[in-house]
Amino acid sequence: MKVSDLMDKYGLTLYSGESGLGKEISGGYVSDLLSDVMGNASENEVWITLQTHQNVMAIASLKDLAAVILVKGFEPDPEMLEHSNEEGIPVLGTSWGTFEMAGKIYAELNR
Amino acid sequence: MKKFRADLHIHTVLSPCADLEMSPKNIVARAKETGLDIIGITDHNSTLHAKLVKKLAEKEGIFVLTGAEVTTREEVHCLVFFEDESRLEAFQNFIDRHLPHIPNPDGHFGYQPVVNENENILELVPWFLPAALNAGINQIQHEVEKLEGLFIPAHIDRPANGIISQLGFIPDDLKYDALGISKHISENYVRKHYVVGNKTTLLRNSDAHYLQQIGEIYTQFIIEKPAFSEIKMALHQQNSRFVEIYEDNHRSYS
Numbered sequence: 001m002k003v004s005d006l007m008d009k010y011g012l013t014l015y016s017g018e019s020g021l022g023k024e025i026s027g028g029y030v031s032d033l034l035s036d037v038m039g040n041a042s043e044n045e046v047w048i049t050l051q052t053h054q055n056v057m058a059i060a061s062l063k064d065l066a067a068v069i070l071v072k073g074f075e076p077d078p079e080m081l082e083h084s085n086e087e088g089i090p091v092l093g094t095s096w097g098t099f100e101m102a103g104k105i106y107a108e109l110n111r
Numbered sequence: 112m113k114k115f116r117a118d119l120h121i122h123t124v125l126s127p128c129a130d131l132e133m134s135p136k137n138i139v140a141r142a143k144e145t146g147l148d149i150i151g152i153t154d155h156n157s158t159l160h161a162k163l164v165k166k167l168a169e170k171e172g173i174f175v176l177t178g179a180e181v182t183t184r185e186e187v188h189c190l191v192f193f194e195d196e197s198r199l200e201a202f203q204n205f206i207d208r209h210l211p212h213i214p215n216p217d218g219h220f221g222y223q224p225v226v227n228e229n230e231n232i233l234e235l236v237p238w239f240l241p242a243a244l245n246a247g248i249n250q251i252q253h254e255v256e257k258l259e260g261l262f263i264p265a266h267i268d269r270p271a272n273g274i275i276s277q278l279g280f281i282p283d284d285l286k287y288d289a290l291g292i293s294k295h296i297s298e299n300y301v302r303k304h305y306v307v308g309n310k311t312t313l314l315r316n317s318d319a320h321y322l323q324q325i326g327e328i329y330t331q332f333i334i335e336k337p338a339f340s341e342i343k344m345a346l347h348q349q350n351s352r353f354v355e356i357y358e359d360n361h362r363s364y365s
Contacts, residue, residue: 032186033271034279053185053247055278077247079284 001025001109003067003090006046010094010104012069016081017090023066028105030098034059041065048102050074057083057091065089071098112351115337116329118142119151119176120190120265120291120316123160127221127240129320134230135164137322143171145326149337151316153180153190153265155241156210158203159225162196167228174337179206180265182241183248188272190263190291191255194339198258205254209244248278252286261343262286266293266318268301280306289314289346289354294328298356312346315356331355 004021007014014021026044031037032051041047043064049056052074060068061083067090070076076084076091084091094101122129123138142150150168152161152175161177168175177199178192193199214237215223223236244251255262264274264281267290274281274290281290289312292301298313307313317328334341334352345352 033276035276038279051185053249053278053282055280055282059279077249079249 003046003092006067006105006108007090007092009108010101013093015070015076015084015091015093017067017084017088019085019088020067020090023090025066025109027109028102029065030102038062046105048098048105050098052077052080054079054083056080057087057089060089061087067092069094069101071096071101112333112335114355115148115174115332115334116146116357117149117151117314117332117342118147118317118319118325118329119149119192119263119314120153120180120318121150121325122180122318122320123152123154123164125154125157125160125223125225125236125240126320127155127215127218127223129154129221130322131222132322133320134226135160135167136228136230138164138325139167139171139173141322141325142168142173147173147326147329149174149176149332149342150325151176151178151190151192153178155180156182156206156244157236157240158193158199158206159236161199163226163228176261176339176342178202178260181206181251182243182272183251184243184246185248185277186243186272187248187274187277188265189248189251189274190261190265191251192261192263192339193258194260198260201258202254202260205246206244209246210238210240211242211245213239213242215239248274249282249285256286261288261346263289263291263314263346265291265316267291267307268296268305269293275305288312288343291316292356294318297358310348312348312354313356314346314354329357331357
């Protein structure tokens, strides 16, 4: 499944990083502690979080993540948006909470 | 230059996690007893006890940095200090605008009393004070800078609520006057294991929540006299002022 498929299927908002929409998704990771994500997320995962600081993009890039999904209507800080575009890693948004969003993606990837 | 003992991270009874004995009066008495020259009053997201501590401490010849320990939206704890009452009040207004209204019914998380010098309770703050403000770390730093205050991310080595646990690393574009380290860790350990600029001043504070923790640990300021401007110069290692973390050889640090 590609990031763009996920976006279409769940009506996610695209904030930035459009050039990365073709990336293939291998799984997901959920955490709001950036140090935890640095240590434990894997390549090509989508990261579901409510953190909107620019460090999110630095870590997404370091870990080669496929995309970041901001929950509960959170919007990226301007610097986060800028880095997302530079790195070509999409930042998507949803009004769902983390539990719902992660549940849907988990079910989809494990069908 | 002279050496002054400082502990810049002390909670009062207003913080829900602090002991009820942490009244302004008792804090000043304990600071005096343990030989501290400079103390920082840093309640969670509140400056409401700082002025009273300052007033009481002045009579004992102790200099007080008035401020708070703010919780940023990213849940990073940062110490902030302001030079005078008007700036302190301006920052309190900023907190009031950004603190979410999470109730603390019947002191569920601990009571949050504002007291007077006779230890009578004037009010109980209704909202849970340590909650994350609706303001990010950069926004808060800008606000503090606008008010010419000091901005010091606290206990950066802690597994929770430190800048590194919350943000993975210290953002390049963040400005700060110094970094705080927690009381059981050595300066060497932090410099070896964390990415911290060589020139960055580290401060080790007690983060006291109980009276007996005051004075257990201190940092020495080598300055002319205890004053806001002198302390600021020391944090930035200017004009021969500097800071030295006191390592007690009888204690073991990690």
